[in-house]
Amino acid sequence: MDDGLFSLSFDGEMRADSGALTQAAEDFGHVVADRPRAVLRPGSAADIATVLRFASEQGIPVVPRGQGHSTYGQAQARDGIVIDMSALDRVSHPSEDHVIVEAGATWADVLRTTLRQGLTPPVLTDYLGLSVGGTLSVGGLGGTSHRYGAQTDTVLALDAVTADGRTRSCSPTESPELFRSLLAGLGQCGVITRATLRLVPAPARVRRYKLFYRDIDLLTASQRVLMREGRFDHLQGQILPGPQGFRFMLDAATYYTPPAAPDDRELTADAGHEPGSEEIEDLSYWDFADRLSDGEAELRRLGAWTHPHPWANLLLPNTTTDDFLARILTGLTPDDLGAAGLVLVYPLLTRRLATPLLRTPAETITFLVAALRFPPPDPATVRRMIADNRSWYEQARELGGVSYPIGTIPFTGDDWRHHHGAGHPAFLELVDRFDPARILGSGLVRES
Ligand SMILES: Cc1cc2nc3c(=O)[nH]c(=O)nc-3n(C[C@H](O)[C@H](O)[C@H](O)COP(=O)(O)OP(=O)(O)OC[C@H]3O[C@@H](n4cnc5c(N)ncnc54)[C@H](O)[C@@H]3O)c2cc1C
Known part of the structure; x- marks a missing residue:
């Protein structure tokens, strides 16, 4: 189906071949297999902006995918567009107490780089093959979380593209509402493209x-x-x-x-x-x-x-x-x-x-x-x-x-309302602000 999507120009590539679509319809759960219409392998954040702007205008679902280690189709988009974030995986040279990483990098990529400077993120998930964007979108818990919280509690700043196609930076002091809506936000308010992560000295x-x-x-x-x-x-x-x-x-x-x-x-x-x-x-x-x-x-x-x-x-x-x-x-x-x-x-x-x-x-x-x-x-x-x-x-x-919404549990709209509790109206306001056409997060509601 060519609805103008394939006429857009990208630094990376937009694919609709069977191999790419089949891969994007899989995840670690192997329970849900929703096939998208296309998969974007972005070459830049600008590619993500282009596709989100187009999808918002056309009302097409878009879902960012890190390493696809979700277990119930959370990173899938039926007949929509999957953004394969693994294409953006650069990890910059760490400074004394932080490192800037692209969201498609895995925690193994991050740790390998920071350890060269004797540094580590304070919280690591048990498995390092997860993407930074994927765990920051859910929380990211590990054996040191009793001390430092979730990985989302160790983020200093984020760059993201919101559904209107705007590229924005945010932190606890700059656009704090966007910052709050992206961390553990299950990709519903924007696509995280870069994160500044706090580092601590690594033990030998x-x-x-x-x-x-x-x-x-x-x-x-x-x-x-x-x-x-x-x-x-x-x-x-x-x-x-x-x-x-x-x-x-x-x-x-x-x-x-x-x-x-x-x-x-x-x-x-x-x-x-x-x-x-x-x-x-x-x-x-x-x-x-x-x-x-x-x-x-x-x-x-x-x-x-x-x-x-x-x-x-x-x-x-x-x-x-x-x-x-x-x-x-x-x-x-x-x-x-x-x-x-x-x-x-x-x-x-x-x-x-x-x-x-x-x-x-x-x-x-x-x-x-x-x-x-x-x-x-x-x-x-x-x-x-x-x-x-x-x-x-x-x-x-x-x-x-x-x-902890990474698992294989059928969830209805009512369950989400209950999940957010008293914060549900405020959450919907954030979604209305950053994704008014509601194109993001389509992989989340699944009924049994
Ligand atoms: C073997 C294994 C071990 C695990 N260990 C742990 C653990 O120790 N601690 C823990 O907390 N969790 C753990 N998990 C769960 C894991 O944290 C989540 O499933 C996580 O979302 C997977 O990361 P991913 O890169 O594969 O994300 P995906 O499955 O690709 O995506 C997960 C969600 O994040 C969204 N998303 C992905 N990238 C972005 C982005 N750049 N911007 C916005 N939204 C985005 C997706 O749309 C989707 O909703 C484990 C999972 C597996 C399979």
Whole structure:
């Protein structure tokens, strides 16, 4: 279909070949496959401005796509235009405390560059193959978030193109409404093209502690204490499937640079775990940050990386987390996660999660509960898991929880209203201001 789109001129290229369209209709979830009419590989921010201006006039949906690691079509645009941001991936030379990066760069690209100067972003996601624009559009949580908040809380400034085709810069002091609407804004108010990210000194080494607990309540109780004490730099936890049922693991780490050295005995003292269950590793900071890449290679080899991934990601208030976990564990079998699957469970200090559009429960401590499932590619199994995800979301909501909206949970317009809560009218005002034709964000509402 040529509606004038292919007469526009770009520094990059506009593609409508079957290979490009098929690729843009896929994501890590492998559940939704909405084919766009065209894929823009921008050569510049001006290309993005051109396409957004045209799409706004014509009412064509546009969705920016980073690395497509969403799990429910969030970065897809049915019959619309996908902007493949991976084409804009430059990382500038870092200065003492910040680095300017294009939004299509991955966190691996960023870290490789900043480490040459002995610097690191304060918060890294567990997997470095995600794009900067992709995680800044959702939040970006990791093992240091209990200390620094989400990745969105570490952004100093952004450049973006709004749906009217205007290129704008923003920060907490310059166009702060736009800044607030882009961070964790799920690409609904504009396309982030560049970000200025805060940096901190990187440690040389990491001592990683895996401690095992008799049950989930002991694990979460220990996590609360360890977080309050600030004992570890990195604090996470996992429910792992195994032949004898589930195992409950604290995954904590201390960063250091020799000659300083961590005291293993002190760091594992009174942590409430099963005595003798400690597994301790010593890694370079890069190897620790990149710890999922061996697993990724193995899952790719086995085919499980490209199987469906109906994931559920939720944020629960502290006081109802144990109840929620007890409920989901009652019905859960290791097969519900798959051999490579797990449930991530870790606490965060809610006040550190200061990004307005990143919804959090109304308590001092928030727990991330994320079921990362790797089932076989069987449509009936996947449908059942998506229905379970929806039921978990409803239970979490009853218990004061919210969705961390990167997962595979059917969501209606009413759910979004509930998600934004009292902030919903203000959010709609922002959308009306920056995307009056409502062409962005079409991949977000999905009903079961
Ligand atoms: C293996 C794996 C590990 C993960 N680990 C973590 C983790 O540790 N912590 C965590 O928080 N999340 C994690 N996630 C989830 C991940 O953060 C989100 O799915 C993220 O959105 C993916 O980034 P992406 O570049 O693939 O984005 P995409 O899937 O391409 O896009 C995600 C959303 O962002 C929008 N978007 C993308 N680029 C831009 C842009 N430049 N401007 C505006 N909007 C844009 C898209 O339109 C879409 O709505 C993980 C996901 C996977 C598959």
